Amino acid sequence: MEIQFKDGLVPVIVQERRNRDVLMLAYANAEALELTRTTGYAHYYSRSRQKLWKKGEESGHVQRICRILVDCDEDAILYEVEQTGAACHTGHASCFYRTVEGEEIAGLVFDPEKVYANKGE
Amino acid sequence: MEIQFKDGLVPVIVQERRNRDVLMLAYANAEALELTRTTGYAHYYSRSRQKLWKKGEESGHVQRICRILVDCDEDAILYEVEQTGAACHTGHASCFYRTVEGEEIAGLVFDPEKVYANKGE
Numbered sequence: 001m002e003i004q005f006k007d008g009l010v011p012v013i014v015q016e017r018r019n020r021d022v023l024m025l026a027y028a029n030a031e032a033l034e035l036t037r038t039t040g041y042a043h044y045y046s047r048s049r050q051k052l053w054k055k056g057e058e059s060g061h062v063q064r065i066c067r068i069l070v071d072c073d074e075d076a077i078l079y080e081v082e083q084t085g086a087a088c089h090t091g092h093a094s095c096f097y098r099t100v101e102g103e104e105i106a107g108l109v110f111d112p113e114k115v116y117a118n119k120g121e
Numbered sequence: 122m123e124i125q126f127k128d129g130l131v132p133v134i135v136q137e138r139r140n141r142d143v144l145m146l147a148y149a150n151a152e153a154l155e156l157t158r159t160t161g162y163a164h165y166y167s168r169s170r171q172k173l174w175k176k177g178e179e180s181g182h183v184q185r186i187c188r189i190l191v192d193c194d195e196d197a198i199l200y201e202v203e204q205t206g207a208a209c210h211t212g213h214a215s216c217f218y219r220t221v222e223g224e225e226i227a228g229l230v231f232d233p234e235k236v237y238a239n240k241g242e
Contacts, residue, residue, distance in 0.1 A: 097193070100124075
């Protein structure tokens with residue numbers, strides 16, 4: 001398997017194993033993918049902060065890896081996870097909580113003010 | 122809702138509504154997204170062929186749109202679809218048919234030789 005990193009990154013779809021919700025889309029570099037495989041917890045590369053991060057390092061909302069899948073072209077990855085807490089920094093279980101028309105389809109599962117001391121994850 | 126296109130494109134996760142499998146990751150430009158919304162069938166922008174395409178235009182394996190979701194940062198989209206045939210040009214239902222270790226987790230649902238006259242979709 002030869003993962004195709006583009007500008008050093010590969011997009012990662014994250015799916016909750018239990019209810020199969022798509023939780024988020026993020027990016028990994030080779031180091032983040034390697035740490036994800038060796039530690040069993042999801043790591044990413046933040047394009048805005050330009051650094052490696054472990055999901056939940058601040059919030060405690062970690063993602064335990066169940067399986068890592070690769071697509072046919074080897075240029076996209078899927079982390080199948082069990083999410084602790086919620087994936088989205090807004091307090092929603094999934095980052096995909098709105099339709100393109102702007103309708104909210106899911107409520108909050110936590111209060112982000114109480115979970116994040118400083119914003120940005 | 123102000124979709125954040127990067128270099129004119131936004132990544133699109135595609136999920137089958139019925140079994141909730143993640144089918145593929147592709148990209149849309151503004152025109153592809155607009156066509157998807159107005160026609161009710163998934164359209165994308167091919168980075169390799171540098172053109173708009175309707176999924177299934179050659180194979181007949183179209184994706185009927187059930188819902189379009191947008192993530193918290195408005196820089197990723199999810200098409201919830203009902204897939205006709207299979208999403209992957211290899212003949213697998215989903216493009217994510219292998220683990221990162223190389224194990225195939227799903228079989229073929231069609232013979233790509235019989236479906237695609239010329240390859241490349």
